[in-house]
Amino acid sequence: MAKRRILNERLAAIVASIRHGEMLFIADSGSGTCSKALYPLDPSVEYLDVEVVTGSPTFEDVVRTLAEAGDFEGAIITEDMPDQNPKDYGMLCELFGENKVRQINYAPEYYQLRDRCKAVIQTGDIGIHAQAVLIAGYPSADIDIKVLLGETKFTTIPKKDRK
Template sequence: MAPKVRLLHERLAAVVSQLRHGEMVYIADAGSGTSAASLVPLSPQVETIDLGIAPGLPSVGDVLSVLCEAGDFEAAIVTEDMIRANPEGRKFVSELVGEENVHELRYLPEFYQLRDRVKVFVQTGDYSVHANTILVAGYPSPPIPLKWLTSPTWFQDLSDGQAPDSTAPEA
């Protein structure tokens, strides 16, 4: 068995090593604004790691590939527009985590709302359209339902008997 890839970026390595089941990492293209003045501002509570050094460097695919080799991820979340707007990127994500582990959300507002629930927002230099991808940390266990990952009230819903069945197919 080949050893895992070693991350050289000190903060990114620390974050990946501390991920727990269900925590998420957002890999963003260069156009994803993070300031309060952005079209869709990112919550100031979300840590940002800016890896972009030049247009296209690194690409979202570069970062996804390395993170998947270095960490333990059970799923990816992409926009439902990715299949049409960036088919090569969508195929790449599917090959990394398996098609059955790729979840799709509407770009606005659901995908952008999920940004504020991630553990870290990683900015790249990528200018690809609809390249943004969220990786979901995991380990060998039943997958976490997408409805739980996207709902800030899932635990309360579970307590109230309203949580989705984790064995039911996703809508």
């Protein structure tokens, strides 16, 4: 099966430039991104609105396309998504494997993570918790969630101390 091509010029450029460990926030239509939102988007994060009409494209459309056209190894979701949006949660588990779909608290941790992303991609999806942070890279050892959240720095064990 041939890979899909991303036709949106800016989205294609974002996906082409993303590197291992960088993240994209795929947002539903209701994700607040203006300066007056409960958790305003950090101005250093690129914002791309791909909404066409209410409900389109869906979260699933965008995530499946990104997973097929780019290199993503996992996702981070709110801990509420499995209960409140089991369809999209199941889709993420299908794409990445259940052990590569990590859950964190919604507010404020999820919004703090959003502000560490390379870009926010706003879909037209109106589903509850139809959003996820996609982690760029190839299937590899898990990246420590504390590193992704900025709570700890990435470190390695010196070769002489490895067993």
